[in-house]
Structures are given as structure tokens and as C-alpha cells.
Amino acid sequence: MKIENLLKYQEVDGQLKKLVSEINQSEESVKGKKLGAFLKESEEKIKKMDKRADELNALIQKLKENYQQSTQKFAELEEGVEQAIDKDELNYVAKKLAELTKTIASIEKDLANAIKEMGDIAKRYDDLRAKVPSAKAQYKECRAKFDQRKKEQEPQISALKQQLAELEKDIDSKMMEAYQKVRGQNIYPVVVPLVGNNCGGCRMDLSIGAVGKIESQGYAVCENCHRFIYKK
Ligand SMILES: [Zn+2]
Known part of the structure; x- marks a missing residue:
């Protein structure tokens, strides 16, 4: 993934x-x-x-x-x-x-x-x-x-x-599905970089868990806007 x-x-x-x-x-x-x-x-x-x-x-x-x-x-x-x-x-x-x-x-x-x-x-x-x-x-x-x-x-x-x-x-099908779901709301980009400790899309503060996920699996899903967040 x-x-x-x-x-x-x-x-x-x-x-x-x-x-x-x-x-x-x-x-x-x-x-x-x-x-x-x-x-x-x-x-x-x-x-x-x-x-x-x-x-x-x-x-x-x-x-x-x-x-x-x-x-x-x-x-x-x-x-x-x-x-x-x-x-x-x-x-x-x-x-x-x-x-x-x-x-x-x-x-x-x-x-x-x-x-x-x-x-x-x-x-x-x-x-x-x-x-x-x-x-x-x-x-x-x-x-x-x-x-x-x-x-x-x-x-x-x-x-x-x-x-x-x-x-x-x-691309993993579940990941694709999640991408299309956000994209279907006319949102672009769906995959955004981490900015400080915030989602690069909606600017919401990420939880410690989410930041940890970015470290461990390369990305996390924003709990607020459901975009994919990755570390550049
Ligand atoms: Zn967000």
C-alpha cells in the first residue's frame, strides 16, 4: 500500500x-x-x-x-x-x-x-x-x-x-475506494503532505496516533476531511 x-x-x-x-x-x-x-x-x-x-x-x-x-x-x-x-x-x-x-x-x-x-x-x-x-x-x-x-x-x-x-x-482497492470517495466530493488533491502537525488539506491538527501512522506506514487518513496525508 x-x-x-x-x-x-x-x-x-x-x-x-x-x-x-x-x-x-x-x-x-x-x-x-x-x-x-x-x-x-x-x-x-x-x-x-x-x-x-x-x-x-x-x-x-x-x-x-x-x-x-x-x-x-x-x-x-x-x-x-x-x-x-x-x-x-x-x-x-x-x-x-x-x-x-x-x-x-x-x-x-x-x-x-x-x-x-x-x-x-x-x-x-x-x-x-x-x-x-x-x-x-x-x-x-x-x-x-x-x-x-x-x-x-x-x-x-x-x-x-x-x-x-x-x-x-x-493500488490497493480499499485505498482506491477511499480516494474516489473523497474525489467524488469534487475535492482535489486528495493526497496531501503533512504540514507541521497538520493535514495539508483542511489544516486540522493531527492526533498523535495519526502522526505515528505516517511514520510507520507512510501515510494516514485525516479524521476530519478524509484526505490521505503523507510526509514529503
Ligand atoms: Zn484534513
């Missing part, structure tokens, strides 16, 4: 990491990701707007029906005023008319609000829809460039992966 083998592995792993990160941080990758997110977001927004527009259409329809019914009833009640036989009946009809006036005003207000919201949605919808085609074209362009770059780097990536597979043969 020599730490030297793991250090060699880590060096190649670092080259691979650098290469992959260069590809992922390239302009086409960063821009492409942004455009992809924009397109996805737009699709969701458009879907939501469609749904709200349907709801508003139904609401407007219903409000218009209510309005018609209420105005019709109002006309009927007005006739009732003329035909009222006594003061009580007149008062009753007048009260009903006042109530209905309020109801009609409220329907008119709701209707105006719904129509306004519908107009706002239509505008936002058009704005968004206008932006989508150009974003799609740009996304496609970025994607093609990204794929091209990836393809160009592929032989180098394969060679490094091949090298890693070869180096892995000389």
Missing part, C-alpha cells in the same frame, strides 16, 4: 481534471448552459402563461354572463318600481336595486382586472416568444462547438483514462 502509487495516480487524475474543466469552462460551454437554462425557463413560463390565459378566458366568460344576468335583473326590478303597490314594496325593490348596483359594479371591476391581466400576459408572452428562436439558434451553435471541442480532446482524455486504469492496478 504505497502512497507513491496513489500520488502518481493523483497526478494523472489532476491532468484529466484540468482538461475536463477546460472543456466545461470554455465559452461555448458556459454560454450554452446559460442559453439552455433560458430556454427551459421560457418553456415553463410559456406553459404557465398558457394555463393562466385559459383560466382568465373562462373567468371573463363567466363574468360576462353574470353581468348580463345582473343587468337584466336590474331592468326587471326597475319595472317593479313603477308597479309597486305600496311604500313597503317600493322600499323592498329600492333595497334590491341598491344591492344589485353594488353587484354590477363589482362584476365590472373584476372584468376590467381580468382583461387587464390578459393584456399583460399577452405582452409578456409575445416578448418571450420573440426571444426564443434566436436563443435556440445560438444554443445549437454553442452545442455544436462544444461537441466539436469534446471530440478533439477525446483522444487525450481516453489516453489519460487508460493511464489511470493502468496505475490503478498497483
Whole structure:
């Protein structure tokens, strides 16, 4: 279980990491990701707007029906005023008319609000829809460039992966597993030197036991960050 083998592995792993990160941080990758997110977001927004527009259409329809019914009833009640036989009946009809006036005003207000919201949605919808085609074209362009770059780097990536597979043969499987577990948390380097009595990664003080292990087996595992620590 020599730490030297793991250090060699880590060096190649670092080259691979650098290469992959260069590809992922390239302009086409960063821009492409942004455009992809924009397109996805737009699709969701458009879907939501469609749904709200349907709801508003139904609401407007219903409000218009209510309005018609209420105005019709109002006309009927007005006739009732003329035909009222006594003061009580007149008062009753007048009260009903006042109530209905309020109801009609409220329907008119709701209707105006719904129509306004519908107009706002239509505008936002058009704005968004206008932006989508150009974003799609740009996304496609970025994607093609990204794929091209990836393809160009592929032989180098394969060679490094091949090298890693070869180096892995000389490393204890448990050690490899422990390395990959830390590496999987996007931590690099995983094998770090001892700095004073501290872990070279997280700077935590090592126990006497851990320092002893470094002396006896060449390395120890940090109890805090689980990196491998060796003495340079
Ligand atoms: Zn540590």
C-alpha cells in the first residue's frame, strides 16, 4: 500500500481534471448552459402563461354572463318600481336595486382586472416568444462547438483514462475506494503532505496516533476531511 502509487495516480487524475474543466469552462460551454437554462425557463413560463390565459378566458366568460344576468335583473326590478303597490314594496325593490348596483359594479371591476391581466400576459408572452428562436439558434451553435471541442480532446482524455486504469492496478482497492470517495466530493488533491502537525488539506491538527501512522506506514487518513496525508 504505497502512497507513491496513489500520488502518481493523483497526478494523472489532476491532468484529466484540468482538461475536463477546460472543456466545461470554455465559452461555448458556459454560454450554452446559460442559453439552455433560458430556454427551459421560457418553456415553463410559456406553459404557465398558457394555463393562466385559459383560466382568465373562462373567468371573463363567466363574468360576462353574470353581468348580463345582473343587468337584466336590474331592468326587471326597475319595472317593479313603477308597479309597486305600496311604500313597503317600493322600499323592498329600492333595497334590491341598491344591492344589485353594488353587484354590477363589482362584476365590472373584476372584468376590467381580468382583461387587464390578459393584456399583460399577452405582452409578456409575445416578448418571450420573440426571444426564443434566436436563443435556440445560438444554443445549437454553442452545442455544436462544444461537441466539436469534446471530440478533439477525446483522444487525450481516453489516453489519460487508460493511464489511470493502468496505475490503478498497483493500488490497493480499499485505498482506491477511499480516494474516489473523497474525489467524488469534487475535492482535489486528495493526497496531501503533512504540514507541521497538520493535514495539508483542511489544516486540522493531527492526533498523535495519526502522526505515528505516517511514520510507520507512510501515510494516514485525516479524521476530519478524509484526505490521505503523507510526509514529503
Ligand atoms: Zn484534513
